[in-house]
Amino acid sequence: MINDAIDLVVVFVLAAFVGFEVISKVPSILHTPLMSGSNAIHGIILVGAMFIASQAQGALQMVLAFVAVFLATLNIVGGVVVTDRMLDMFKGRQQGERKQPPDKADPKP
Amino acid sequence: MIAAVHISADGLTGIYLLSAICFILALKALSSPRNARYGNLVGVAGMVVAIALTFLVQRPGHDWVIGAGMGLGALVAVPAARKVPMTGMPQMVAIFNGVGGGAAAVISLSEYLHELPLGVPAQKGVEILFALVVGCLSFSGSAVAFAKLQELMTGAPVIYPGQQVVNAIVALAVVALGVTIVVTPHLVAIVLLLVVALALGAAVVLPVGGADTPVLISLLNSFTGLAVAADGFVLDNVILVVAGTLVGASGGLLTKMMSDAMGRSLPNIILGGFGAAPAGGAEVAAGAEGRSVRSGDATDIGTLLAYSRKVIIVPGYGLAVAQAQHVAVELARALEARGVEVAYAIHPVAGRMPGHMNVLLAEANAPYEDLKEMDQANDEFPSTDVALVVGANDVVNPAARDNPGSPIYGMPILNVDAAANVVFLKRSMRPGFSGVDNALLYDPKTILLFGDAKDSLSRLLAAVKAS
Numbered sequence: 001m002i003n004d005a006i007d008l009v010v011v012f013v014l015a016a017f018v019g020f021e022v023i024s025k026v027p028s029i030l031h032t033p034l035m036s037g038s039n040a041i042h043g044i045i046l047v048g049a050m051f052i053a054s055q056a057q058g059a060l061q062m063v064l065a066f067v068a069v070f071l072a073t074l075n076i077v078g079g080v081v082v083t084d085r086m087l088d089m090f091k092g093r094q095q096g097e098r099k100q101p102p103d104k105a106d107p108k109p
Numbered sequence: 110m111i112a113a114v115h116i117s118a119d120g121l122t123g124i125y126l127l128s129a130i131c132f133i134l135a136l137k138a139l140s141s142p143r144n145a146r147y148g149n150l151v152g153v154a155g156m157v158v159a160i161a162l163t164f165l166v167q168r169p170g171h172d173w174v175i176g177a178g179m180g181l182g183a184l185v186a187v188p189a190a191r192k193v194p195m196t197g198m199p200q201m202v203a204i205f206n207g208v209g210g211g212a213a214a215v216i217s218l219s220e221y222l223h224e225l226p227l228g229v230p231a232q233k234g235v236e237i238l239f240a241l242v243v244g245c246l247s248f249s250g251s252a253v254a255f256a257k258l259q260e261l262m263t264g265a266p267v268i269y270p271g272q273q274v275v276n277a278i279v280a281l282a283v284v285a286l287g288v289t290i291v292v293t294p295h296l297v298a299i300v301l302l303l304v305v306a307l308a309l310g311a312a313v314v315l316p317v318g319g320a321d322t323p324v325l326i327s328l329l330n331s332f333t334g335l336a337v338a339a340d341g342f343v344l345d346n347v348i349l350v351v352a353g354t355l356v357g358a359s360g361g362l363l364t365k366m367m368s369d370a371m372g373r374s375l376p377n378i379i380l381g382g383f384g385a386a387p388a389g390g391a392e393v394a395a396g397a398e399g400r401s402v403r404s405g406d407a408t409d410i411g412t413l414l415a416y417s418r419k420v421i422i423v424p425g426y427g428l429a430v431a432q433a434q435h436v437a438v439e440l441a442r443a444l445e446a447r448g449v450e451v452a453y454a455i456h457p458v459a460g461r462m463p464g465h466m467n468v469l470l471a472e473a474n475a476p477y478e479d480l481k482e483m484d485q486a487n488d489e490f491p492s493t494d495v496a497l498v499v500g501a502n503d504v505v506n507p508a509a510r511d512n513p514g515s516p517i518y519g520m521p522i523l524n525v526d527a528a529a530n531v532v533f534l535k536r537s538m539r540p541g542f543s544g545v546d547n548a549l550l551y552d553p554k555t556i557l558l559f560g561d562a563k564d565s566l567s568r569l570l571a572a573v574k575a576s
Binding site: 007008011012015016017018019020022023024030031032033034035036037038039040041042043044045046047048049050051052053054055056057060061062064065066067068069070071072073074075076077078079080081082083084085086087088 | 128129132133135136137139140141145146148149152153156159160163164170171174175177178179181182183185186187189190191193195198199201202204205206208209211212213215216218219220222223326327330333334337338340341342344345346347348349350351352353354355356357358359360362363366367464465467468
């Protein structure tokens with residue numbers, strides 16, 4: 001258990017550095033999609049909701065588990081769809097504005 | 110719970126590592142418009158893998174709860190996310206963020222109930238309570254931010270005497286309850302803590318002005334990330350720790366970038382209460398009474414635009430509200446067809462989120478190269494004939510630069526007053542989101558055209574085509 005906890009602390013610290021590094025290179029025009037994209041990523045809390053659902057005992061814990069799964073699904077699905085809609089526009093603009101062939105080949109149906 | 114985690118924990122960890130790499134790549138791909146969409150898909154792949162594996166390896170005894178929750182969630186989220194207009198995106202991000210925080214809080218509450226009969230060790234108690242409190246802050250804070258942006262309640266700061274003291278007392282109550290619960294685990298106390306933490310989230314967001322709300326959403330996004338990471342510690346789950354921390358760190362940095370762009374510190378935004386500068390504000394308002402504005406008609410302004418050499422369009426929230434981005438780009442095309450040089454000046458916090466205007470103009474197929482960021486645009490205004498301000502106000506208010514008494518003093522602005530002419534398209538003389546009056550409206554070189562931005566732009570387009 002103690003080893004596990006320390007492993008997680010190591011992971012936490014490294015992930016924090018990666019988070020800072022990755023974001024420091026994002027241009028401001030992509031800040032809104034970025035916020036939306038990272039919003040979708042923390043929807044992975046759904047995994048946690050599944051854990052508590054599988055161990056739930058009694059009606060109250062079952063209800064809480066259901067609520068947690070429901071809320072987490074809203075987060076993950078809503079976040080992904082909203083981000084995709086935003087980024088779709090960037091793709092549309094590139095198709096329209098850039099003339100190089102590689103971009104034409106890029107978008108898939 | 111312990112037994113469950115140790116079932117093929119190595120295999121799960123390996124798969125979770127794969128998911129974590131997907132998330133990092135997803136965030137990285139967002140650094141260029143070309144790769145961003147692919148990045149989102151990689152992120153989705155990471156999620157699907159992690160969720161599917163969790164589902165299989167855990168062999169949940171209650172799959173129907175999971176199935177029903179996911180089914181209902183998808184049923185609600187997909188239409189909501191698809192139907193919302195692009196102008197509603199900021200509040201949509203707020204609410205989807207809030208429910209994530211809510212999920213994190215509910216998970217820690219449920220885990221607490223699960224552990225309670227056996228006694229909750231102090232370390233685990235602290236982890237659980239951290240996730241609970243931060244998740245609740247994010248949930249109720251996001252709900253209030255949503256209500257403000259959706260105009261379900263006033264966008265202005267909600268301020269009452271002694272507010273800071275009340276907030277401080279509520280915050281202390283959270284800490285005191287938390288310590289009590291860690292020392293002596295108790296069911297009633299944790300429910301009370303949940304309620305107080307929810308109240309604190311709402312109380313903290315209420316005094317924040319509408320213009321500052323995006324910064325707050327970013328901060329709450331970061332909070333949800335931290336709550337998710339804390340749940341990762343609670344459940345010994347590495348992917349929750351990685352994903353939550355990634356979002357917590359990146360969201361924190363993004364929040365700082367946004368408040369920097371507004372020239373304000375984060376504590377100032379949260380504690381300041383934007384309207385809390387009554388002296389300067391009243392003075393400006395009183396000054397406004399005696400001055401007159403020049404309002405023009407569409408034909409005159411259309412002619413002015415058509416015979417200019419260089420026009421810079423400055424979009425703001427009014428453009429977003431009116432869904433006027435397509436007409437704005439059409440007007441730009443019509444002007445370019447006449448040989449007028451046209452660019453768009455994008456203030457980093459124009460609209461209600463950073464990049465909000467870029468997204469809208471991208472939707473309308475505005476050429477990427479014509480979107481100028483603030484510094485670049487400010488170099489160009491002195492050589493510009495007409496600055497066409499479409500539904501923006503605070504981000505072009507010279508008071509932010511010249512009047513140390515103004516509540517928005519210090520916020521970097523677009524220097525549209527350096528252009529030879531300034532045209533404001535406005536719905537009314539109502540001040541901007543900050544509630545601060547704009548002296549530029551009364552400047553002799555300023556012309557106002559009142560009306561809905563889309564309608565005004567259509568009339569200008571017709572006038573340009575006719576001249």
